[in-house]
Amino acid sequence: MPDADGIWNLVLACRDCNRGEGGKFAHIPAPKFLERLHRRNSYLIDSHHPLRQTLMMQIGRTDVDRVEFLRVRLDMAIVAGLHPWDPPAKGHAGF
Numbered sequence: 001m002p003d004a005d006g007i008w009n010l011v012l013a014c015r016d017c018n019r020g021e022g023g024k025f026a027h028i029p030a031p032k033f034l035e036r037l038h039r040r041n042s043y044l045i046d047s048h049h050p051l052r053q054t055l056m057m058q059i060g061r062t063d064v065d066r067v068e069f070l071r072v073r074l075d076m077a078i079v080a081g082l083h084p085w086d087p088p089a090k091g092h093a094g095f
Contacts, residue, residue, distance in 0.1 A: 003073070007051055008041055008059045017087050027085035028077040034070050040095040041066060 003009070029037070041059060045052050059069040 003058065006058045007054050008069075009037070011037065011040075014090065028074060028082045030084055030086035032086075034074060036093065036095045038066060038070055043095065 041055055042063060045055050060066045
């Protein structure tokens, strides 16, 4: 997926989820993870976090732009034939 290594897509993940068998490598996230990613990015932008400007440059200035950005990336991944990834929850999710 293009731009997948940008700040907008940086999340904490355990070793198993990050690269292990059944991990996220070469998979697309389930929609609930995209919703959480959008919520996290919007929080950082709205809170004037130091990454605010970088995030806005990467994914858009408005909420509508940011939702569209993620939708386009998801569509591109589906077309590329990537399979969904939806691991079981471990611990408490922040977003």
